[in-house]
Amino acid sequence: MLLFIAWWTSRKAGNHDFFLGSKKSPWLIVAYGMIGTSLSGVTFMSVPGDVFKNHFMYMQVVIGYFLGYFVVAFVLLPLYYRLNLTSIYSYLQNRFGVAAYKTGASFFLLSRTLGASIRIYLVLMVLQHSVLDAMQIPFALTVMVILFMILLYTFNGGVKTIVWTDMLQTTGMILALIITIYLIAHELNFSFAELLQAIHAEGFTQTFQIDNWKADNFFLKQIIGGAFVTIAMTGLDQEMMQKNISVRTLRESKKNMMVFSIILV
Numbered sequence: 001m002l003l004f005i006a007w008w009t010s011r012k013a014g015n016h017d018f019f020l021g022s023k024k025s026p027w028l029i030v031a032y033g034m035i036g037t038s039l040s041g042v043t044f045m046s047v048p049g050d051v052f053k054n055h056f057m058y059m060q061v062v063i064g065y066f067l068g069y070f071v072v073a074f075v076l077l078p079l080y081y082r083l084n085l086t087s088i089y090s091y092l093q094n095r096f097g098v099a100a101y102k103t104g105a106s107f108f109l110l111s112r113t114l115g116a117s118i119r120i121y122l123v124l125m126v127l128q129h130s131v132l133d134a135m136q137i138p139f140a141l142t143v144m145v146i147l148f149m150i151l152l153y154t155f156n157g158g159v160k161t162i163v164w165t166d167m168l169q170t171t172g173m174i175l176a177l178i179i180t181i182y183l184i185a186h187e188l189n190f191s192f193a194e195l196l197q198a199i200h201a202e203g204f205t206q207t208f209q210i211d212n213w214k215a216d217n218f219f220l221k222q223i224i225g226g227a228f229v230t231i232a233m234t235g236l237d238q239e240m241m242q243k244n245i246s247v248r249t250l251r252e253s254k255k256n257m258m259v260f261s262i263i264l265v
Contacts, residue, residue: 025246027256033166034260055206060219064226069261072235073254081250
């Protein structure tokens with residue numbers, strides 16, 4: 001499916017298509033696909049552990065995410081569209097010079113290389129131990145095949161391909177979440193309503209920490225922190241913003257960002 005999407009989106013693709021998708025990316029598809037990009041398989045594995053430790057207080061950070069996406073939509077996106085940028089770090093060059101541009105772009109490449117490597121490694125380790133070890137497939141072969149597929153489906157199509165493969169990734173993640181919840185309820189012999197009651201009875205639904213302002217998870221700290229994380233990791237990140245500035249108009253791009261933030265929360 002990924003390779004078919006890559007072939008379909010890369011037909012007659014030039015540089016403008018590769019970097020900006022000809023400014024024709026459907027805003028709703030971009031919004032939906034960003035869910036999978038923002039969460040990733042690592043989030044899928046790590047957040048339940050945080051909920052077990054800190055109950056539902058992670059929701060405080062998520063509320064901060066929403067405020068951050070509001071800043072991205074109404075402060076950063078208008079700036080990027082007004083300057084008609086292909087790389088958002090071109091703003092640094094225009095404002096502060098070539099050194100600032102190269103520094104920003106270099107830190108982006110370094111952080112994305114390290115981050116993507118860790119995410120791929122963790123997800124492939126789960127896949128290897130849960131499925132592929134039983135089939136006696138070496139881990140090195142698994143890594144090479146996955147990396148080769150990623151190269152194939154991104155090399156020709158660029159952002160046009162990424163927009164649609166992100167949609168596929170998000171769909172897979174949502175289906176995995178639904179199946180996981182179903183299997184947990186089935187193993188515990190609970191209905192969905194009974195599962196919610198058990199979660200509430202164990203105290204995992206506690207959402208806000210408002211009693212101790214010195215605590216690390218005090219709600220105001222978490223909300224402000226979540227907002228700044230979003231501004232930095234979405235609004236100032238080339239990978240995330242590349243898809244947003246490939247939408248036809250600023251109005252549609254704002255709409256995409258706000259719809260995405262509401263769905264995510």
